[in-house]
Amino acid sequence: MGLDLCTVGGKGDAVSMIVAEALHYAYPGGGDALAGLSLTVKRGRRLAILGPNGAGKTTLLLHLNGSLRPAQGRVLLDGVEAAYSRTALAAWRRRVGLVLQDADDQLFASSVAEDVSFGPLNLELPPDQVRDRVDAALHAMGISALAEKAPHMLSFGQKKRVAIAGALAMQPEVLLLDEPTAGLDYLGTRQLLEALGALAETTLVFTTHDAGLALAFADEVALFAQGRVIAQGDAQTVLSDANAMKQASLEVPFVARLAARLQGLGLPAQHLRTEEDVLAVLAAHPLAVDQISVSGAV
Amino acid sequence: MSSVVVTKPSAAMLIIDQLAHGNAWRHHALIEKICLGLGGLGVVIGQPGWVTGTLVSCALMAAAVWGARIPFGFLLRVLCIPAGFVVLGALTFLFSVDANGIHFVASGVAAAFTLIGRSFAATVCVCFLALTTPATDLLCGMRRVGLPRDVAEIALLTYRFLFQIAETAATMHAAQAARLGHVTPMRRLRCLGMLVANLLPRAFERARHMEIGLAARNWNGELRVQASAVPVSWWRVAAIVWGWICVLWAGRVMQ
Numbered sequence: 001m002g003l004d005l006c007t008v009g010g011k012g013d014a015v016s017m018i019v020a021e022a023l024h025y026a027y028p029g030g031g032d033a034l035a036g037l038s039l040t041v042k043r044g045r046r047l048a049i050l051g052p053n054g055a056g057k058t059t060l061l062l063h064l065n066g067s068l069r070p071a072q073g074r075v076l077l078d079g080v081e082a083a084y085s086r087t088a089l090a091a092w093r094r095r096v097g098l099v100l101q102d103a104d105d106q107l108f109a110s111s112v113a114e115d116v117s118f119g120p121l122n123l124e125l126p127p128d129q130v131r132d133r134v135d136a137a138l139h140a141m142g143i144s145a146l147a148e149k150a151p152h153m154l155s156f157g158q159k160k161r162v163a164i165a166g167a168l169a170m171q172p173e174v175l176l177l178d179e180p181t182a183g184l185d186y187l188g189t190r191q192l193l194e195a196l197g198a199l200a201e202t203t204l205v206f207t208t209h210d211a212g213l214a215l216a217f218a219d220e221v222a223l224f225a226q227g228r229v230i231a232q233g234d235a236q237t238v239l240s241d242a243n244a245m246k247q248a249s250l251e252v253p254f255v256a257r258l259a260a261r262l263q264g265l266g267l268p269a270q271h272l273r274t275e276e277d278v279l280a281v282l283a284a285h286p287l288a289v290d291q292i293s294v295s296g297a298v
Numbered sequence: 299m300s301s302v303v304v305t306k307p308s309a310a311m312l313i314i315d316q317l318a319h320g321n322a323w324r325h326h327a328l329i330e331k332i333c334l335g336l337g338g339l340g341v342v343i344g345q346p347g348w349v350t351g352t353l354v355s356c357a358l359m360a361a362a363v364w365g366a367r368i369p370f371g372f373l374l375r376v377l378c379i380p381a382g383f384v385v386l387g388a389l390t391f392l393f394s395v396d397a398n399g400i401h402f403v404a405s406g407v408a409a410a411f412t413l414i415g416r417s418f419a420a421t422v423c424v425c426f427l428a429l430t431t432p433a434t435d436l437l438c439g440m441r442r443v444g445l446p447r448d449v450a451e452i453a454l455l456t457y458r459f460l461f462q463i464a465e466t467a468a469t470m471h472a473a474q475a476a477r478l479g480h481v482t483p484m485r486r487l488r489c490l491g492m493l494v495a496n497l498l499p500r501a502f503e504r505a506r507h508m509e510i511g512l513a514a515r516n517w518n519g520e521l522r523v524q525a526s527a528v529p530v531s532w533w534r535v536a537a538i539v540w541g542w543i544c545v546l547w548a549g550r551v552m553q
Contacts, residue, residue, distance in 0.1 A: 062510065065514055067510050067514065089513075090516050093514055093515070094516065097515075100514075104504070105504065105507035105511045106515075107458075108455060108512070109454075110434030110438075113524070114523035114526075117524035118512075118515055118521070118522065118523050121523065121524060122517060122522070131524065147526075148324075148325070149319070150315075150434075151458075152458065152461040152462070153316065153319060163511075167514070
């Protein structure tokens with residue numbers, strides 16, 4: 001996927017914001033969805049959670065904003081253990097927003113603007129401020145023109161952006177997104193990621209199956225398998241680890257494989273994340289194309 | 299003046315909803331459309347006779363087609379089913395059946411015309427409102443005049459779910475048809491039963507997800523949203539009221 005959205009790097013050491021410690025959770029009648037899962041979300045970073053279906057990605061997101069309570073383990077927010085009283089949950093969700101995979105699960109109001117205003121009104125903000133937040137969230141998602149539309153008349157991609165705007169209007173510090181690009185076409189994915197990429201102040205945690213997308217967009221990656229995190233770290237490092245990727249039933253993304261091959265040829269390919277990055281290196285070193293083709297398939 | 303573009307004309311319900319959201323009078327104040335629609339209904343009730351009914355029908359159909367840009371053909375399609383029932387009802391005034399056969403009842407002509415004129419006009423009034431005003435706007439208006447909050451919220455969610463469930467049902471129906479589920483009446487009946495049986499748990503599942511989605515935005519038991527304020531044109535309201543008074547007067551004179 002030719003995404004050119006990587007604006008990260010050089011952010012220095014980020015502070016841990018959310019820490020999940022040894023979480024266990026099982027759905028009634030099912031196996032362990034989370035089996036001793038531990039994970040750290042750092043402030044201001046973009047964390048991609050990758051793993052096969054049923055690995056526990058969505059279940060983890062639901063734990064990170066208090067929608068589910070772990071059977072064992074705990075979630076810490078800025079070092080403070082999360083509580084599950086009504087007041088504590090309200091304060092938690094004020095800081096940690098959640099966008100579900102199916103936007104239809106979130107949209108209920110008769111117009112887009114009304115739906116986006118739901119969260120800010122629940123924060124007991126004055127009407128003028130609610131209006132400002134709605135306008136800002138719609139603008140951030142590039143859907144100001146849809147403000148008066150009925151949600152059920154929107155396209156799939158538009159609904160997704162409305163659902164994200166609904167969470168953004170609460171101005172959370174962390175935004176959890178469950179498969180934000182699932183079902184979107186190339187243009188829809190690109191537009192959504194551009195909008196998300198512009199949220200410089202917001203910590204993003206998103207689940208995906210798309211390793212290429214994670215490489216292009218995330219600072220960090222956590223690989224999931226069987227309810228546990230099997231690797232977490234810098235996106236390029238984790239996504240280039242063939243063993244860890246295999247354990248998570250994933251394939252090392254093409255760009256990462258190509259970058260490794262270019263590095264093997266002594267070219268500066270440490271920070272390649274997108275196809276555009278690779279093309280730029282190849283344009284600067286045209287002989288590398290022949291060397292790669294001579295040395296075999298990527 | 300913008301014309302209405304109807305997309306995905308899969309069902310009359312969806313088209314009515316699309317028109318309600320996309321007609322040229324979508325952003326006129328609710329009270330103005332209420333004055334037109336329910337005002338017309340009041341005139342029909344207040345002034346018996348087919349002339350008044352005909353005048354009200356013509357006025358509202360003209361308003362819907364020229365004003366709100368509702369396609370004339372679709373308006374007729376929406377009206378033809380209730381109109382069919384009205385005509386069938388009127389036939390009972392025009393004919394009587396006894397042992398000697400069917401007889402035309404001349405004295406019933408006036409009553410039949412009155413029934414058709416008034417009933418059709420009442421139908422046009424309701425259709426006008428349905429085609430120019432989204433159901434959610436009507437709910438909002440009803441809440442302002444005293445509909446309990448819980449009832450309004452349940453109605454709003456039901457309305458929202460209707461479209462999702464209709465979409466799911468249509469997808470399941472297509473999937474059944476693709477696997478020859480509807481080739482015989484018995485199979486069709488069985489598929490219909492399975493479809494209904496599957497819709498219920500899906501609706502529950504969706505409701506559960508909706509609860510999680512709302513809770514993530516700090517839902518506290520009340521579905522509060524900031525409705526956009528539409529300014530009321532009291533001149534238009536006055537003109538509508540004056541127009542209906544004229545219709546009342548004309549109906550009385552011409553009857």
